[in-house]
Amino acid sequence: MGGKLIVFEGVEGCGKTSQIQLCSEWLESLGVSVVVTREPGGTELGLHLRRLLLEKAEDKPFGSAQGEPVAELTELLLYAADRSQHVEQELKPNLATGKHILCDRYTDSTIAYQGYGRGLNMNLINQLNNIATSGLESDLTIWLDVNVEVGLARKLLVQVGLDRIEQETIAFHRRVQQGYAHLAASHPSRIVRVDGSLSKEAVQQVIQEILRVHLHLGT
Ligand code: TMP
Numbered sequence: 519m520g521g522k523l524i525v526f527e528g529v530e531g532c533g534k535t536s537q538i539q540l541c542s543e544w545l546e547s548l549g550v551s552v553v554v555t556r557e558p559g560g561t562e563l564g565l566h567l568r569r570l571l572l573e574k575a576e577d578k579p580f581g582s583a584q585g586e587p588v589a590e591l592t593e594l595l596l597y598a599a600d601r602s603q604h605v606e607q608e609l610k611p612n613l614a615t616g617k618h619i620l621c622d623r624y625t626d627s628t629i630a631y632q633g634y635g636r637g638l639n640m641n642l643i644n645q646l647n648n649i650a651t652s653g654l655e656s657d658l659t660i661w662l663d664v665n666v667e668v669g670l671a672r673k674l675l676v677q678v679g680l681d682r683i684e685q686e687t688i689a690f691h692r693r694v695q696q697g698y699a700h701l702a703a704s705h706p707s708r709i710v711r712v713d714g715s716l717s718k719e720a721v722q723q724v725i726q727e728i729l730r731v732h733l734h735l736g737t
Pocket residue numbers: 530556557558572597622623624625627628629631632683684
């Protein structure tokens with residue numbers, strides 16, 4: 519039996535990275551082997567792409583294109599390149615050996631950020647998602663739903679400054695949030711909404727119940 523691809527999605531500061539960590543520890547304690555990975559940056563090549571995609575203009579080394587904006591289409595193609603490498607090198611081989619994967623962001627991020635956030639053509643995004651994944655869809659996507667202001671404030675509590683995408687306008691982040699709401703409404707069997715404004719422990723409890731059912735773990 520192949521493993522399952524479980525994806526965590528949401529706006530900035532929704533808490534997915536810590537929830538993934540807690541899930542991984544919980545699943546390992548039950549003897550369930552999992553791989554934790556992310557997009558962008560789940561491969562060596564992807565780490566380079568992640569840096570290019572997220573660094574702030576002021577972090578760029580002297581001599582690089584100082585402050586040159588990343589064109590929207592370029593951004594979309596770089597996320598697709600990261601995904602293609604990730605699917606081939608990390609996701610497919612692990613799923614084939616029966617490992618479950620907990621993945622921090624996947625195709626819905628591109629629809630929410632580049633589609634709803636940037637307003638890029640949705641047909642193009644869907645085509646690129648299909649090409650980059652060769653049709654590999656998540657088995658389950660957990661959408662951690664938090665208010666965008668709350669999420670950005672959480673980010674500022676744990677890090678110095680915001681990265682290139684976090685620095686976008688509130689209106690951009692609100693469109694991304696609406697994107698997730700539309701996606702969840704359109705794919706009710708694949709995407710499960712979890713209230714991310716609850717305490718870390720309460721969110722983890724809800725996610726564990728969802729995973730128990732989805733992975734047939736029993737009680
Ligand atoms: P994160 O891994 O810390 O969540 O940061 C990844 C950033 O990249 C986040 O701002 C969302 C953004 N992103 C996109 O805009 N499109 C994508 O397809 C993906 C995977 C991420």
